[in-house]
Amino acid sequence: MPARAGVGFKGEHAETVCGDRPDVGWFEVHPENYMVAGGPRLAVLEELRGNYPLSLHGVGLSLGGAERLDSDHLRAFRELADRFEPGLISEHIAWSAHGGMWFADLLPPSLSRAGLDRICDNIDETQEALGRAILIENPANYLVLPDRDMDEVAFIVETARRTGCGLLVDVNNIYVSAENVGIDADAYIDAVPADLIGEIHLAGFTVDEHAGERLLIDSHGAAVDAAVWRLYDRLIARVGPRPTLVEWDKDIPDWDVLHAEAVEAESRLARLAEPVPA
Amino acid sequence: MSAPLAARQADFAAALRDPSPDAVPDGFSEAAARRFRVYRNNVRVALIEALAAAYPAVSRLVGEPFFHRMAGVYAAEEPSRERTLNLYGENFADFVAGFAPAGELPYLADIARLERAVLEARHAADAPVLDPAAAAALGSRLASAWLIPHPATRLVRSEYPVAEIWHANTAEAPTPDDLVLTAGAAGALVSRPALSVSVQALAPGRCAFAETLLDGGDPAAAHAAAASREEDFDVIPAFRDLLAAGAFAGVANEPGEGG
Numbered sequence: 001m002p003a004r005a006g007v008g009f010k011g012e013h014a015e016t017v018c019g020d021r022p023d024v025g026w027f028e029v030h031p032e033n034y035m036v037a038g039g040p041r042l043a044v045l046e047e048l049r050g051n052y053p054l055s056l057h058g059v060g061l062s063l064g065g066a067e068r069l070d071s072d073h074l075r076a077f078r079e080l081a082d083r084f085e086p087g088l089i090s091e092h093i094a095w096s097a098h099g100g101m102w103f104a105d106l107l108p109p110s111l112s113r114a115g116l117d118r119i120c121d122n123i124d125e126t127q128e129a130l131g132r133a134i135l136i137e138n139p140a141n142y143l144v145l146p147d148r149d150m151d152e153v154a155f156i157v158e159t160a161r162r163t164g165c166g167l168l169v170d171v172n173n174i175y176v177s178a179e180n181v182g183i184d185a186d187a188y189i190d191a192v193p194a195d196l197i198g199e200i201h202l203a204g205f206t207v208d209e210h211a212g213e214r215l216l217i218d219s220h221g222a223a224v225d226a227a228v229w230r231l232y233d234r235l236i237a238r239v240g241p242r243p244t245l246v247e248w249d250k251d252i253p254d255w256d257v258l259h260a261e262a263v264e265a266e267s268r269l270a271r272l273a274e275p276v277p278a
Numbered sequence: 279m280s281a282p283l284a285a286r287q288a289d290f291a292a293a294l295r296d297p298s299p300d301a302v303p304d305g306f307s308e309a310a311a312r313r314f315r316v317y318r319n320n321v322r323v324a325l326i327e328a329l330a331a332a333y334p335a336v337s338r339l340v341g342e343p344f345f346h347r348m349a350g351v352y353a354a355e356e357p358s359r360e361r362t363l364n365l366y367g368e369n370f371a372d373f374v375a376g377f378a379p380a381g382e383l384p385y386l387a388d389i390a391r392l393e394r395a396v397l398e399a400r401h402a403a404d405a406p407v408l409d410p411a412a413a414a415a416l417g418s419r420l421a422s423a424w425l426i427p428h429p430a431t432r433l434v435r436s437e438y439p440v441a442e443i444w445h446a447n448t449a450e451a452p453t454p455d456d457l458v459l460t461a462g463a464a465g466a467l468v469s470r471p472a473l474s475v476s477v478q479a480l481a482p483g484r485c486a487f488a489e490t491l492l493d494g495g496d497p498a499a500a501h502a503a504a505a506s507r508e509e510d511f512d513v514i515p516a517f518r519d520l521l522a523a524g525a526f527a528g529v530a531n532e533p534g535e536g537g
């Protein structure tokens with residue numbers, strides 16, 4: 001995957017992207033949205049893949065879940081990976097399924113010893129099924145679970161070292177988490193080992209005021225915040241350029257607005273870091 | 279050690295689905311308990327938004343606030359059992375039929391059934407469409423041929439003019455100048471001739487004709503079924519329109535083959 005800016009692909013932009021073929025480094029999609037038998041969605045993805053590198057970013061494996069992986073889902077994931085040959089495959093350390101139900105949300109993983117063992121087993125199984133290494137993403141935190149044994153950076157780094165997976169650093173999630181649960185965002189950014197980072201995510205958050213409490217929500221429904229750009233600059237200045245995704249999934253703007261965010265990320269990649277060999 | 283982890287997540291999951299908005303997982307601090315609402319809300323909204331995307335005409339007919347309340351009741355009863363929401367809402371039409379506050383719109387559940395058929399058609403397997411010329415080339419053998427339904431083809435029976443109501447209430451379709459309600463409407467044909475889904479009203483004869491063919495009857499039997507519903511049923515244009523809609527994927531040598 002080129003160390004360029006990519007864009008989260010939305011069906012709303014299909015006509016523009018497939019018709020005009022804008023200069024974008026790559027696109028990313030949630031494989032779950034393409035787990036259908038056939039029809040227009042898969043046809044559009046075929047066309048997209050014909051013109052751009054692709055990243056599959058899963059939201060349904062529930063790697064942070066206490067349960068074993070769902071073998072049907074893993075098989076469907078594998079089929080998409082075989083068909084579309086993505087340059088990157090990533091998932092979350094969150095969990096999203098339990099007891100046969102899928103919650104369509106990224107629920108907080110247990111940063112406990114037991115949680116670490118469980119997620120490592122789940123990642124081993126995923127990487128074996130896919131025949132390749134994946135990247136795992138840090139979540140947006142709204143609360144601290146009572147069973148925690150270590151901080152999140154230690155958890156993801158040890159998970160990566162044990163399983164051989166890489167890290168997808170979501171800078172917006174680090175900022176949102178820092179504001180919501182009081183971690184030090186700069187320290188987090190500085191602590192992630194450069195050799196593990198395979199991808200970076202940028203997105204916008206929204207501010208939620210409820211009962212006098214201010215909370216940042218990882219809504220993917222706004223432009224990237226200035227504070228998140230600052231953290232991004234800090235990260236790439238240290239680790240060098242990495243494939244960087246701009247995500248915008250709610251209140252989706254016109255293509256030009258989203259594309260401008262990717263152009264901004266790319267200009268920072270070009271400005272801040274010397275090119276390094278892939 | 280994994281048993282306590284499983285128990286903690288089970289408890290978290292139960293609190294997410296608890297009807298009481300004050301439910302929180304055991305052992306949470308006061309601060310964590312306050313924040314738990316974010317997850318509760320995300321989980322609920324994800325299901326409601328999936329339904330809103332799949333049932334735009336139902337939403338437009340009842341209005342968005344009503345739809346969100348109705349979808350919220352359904353979502354509370356029906357968690358997703360799949361790791362995607364692409365086809366979430368399998369029983370939504372039945373739920374709408376039994377949802378008393380929507381009782382003023384007796385056709386609403388049939389519109390929901392039609393929108394479910396549209397959703398299924400959109401995501402159905404790809405298959406070639408039977409070329410009308412290939413069907414015509416069969417000549418007299420066509421009358422006793424077995425036609426393989428295209429995987430996307432659905433027939434929705436209703437005593438209401440569901441296709442017209444749907445067309446008038448979806449953004450994709452232009453609103454007709456006059457909503458002409460077909461007297462004695464019988465149903466709607468949903469098909470995917472290219473990559474976009476098409477919905478057509480079917481008069482009683484054409485509905486019986488299509489239904490017989492899609493159930494595996496041959497064209498002669500379908501003609502007979504249609505003629506029993508409409509005295510002056512004209513089989514040629516009915517067949518032509520059905521083929522043009524891409525309702526079939528091919529011709530089988532045996533009944534039920536490939537269908």
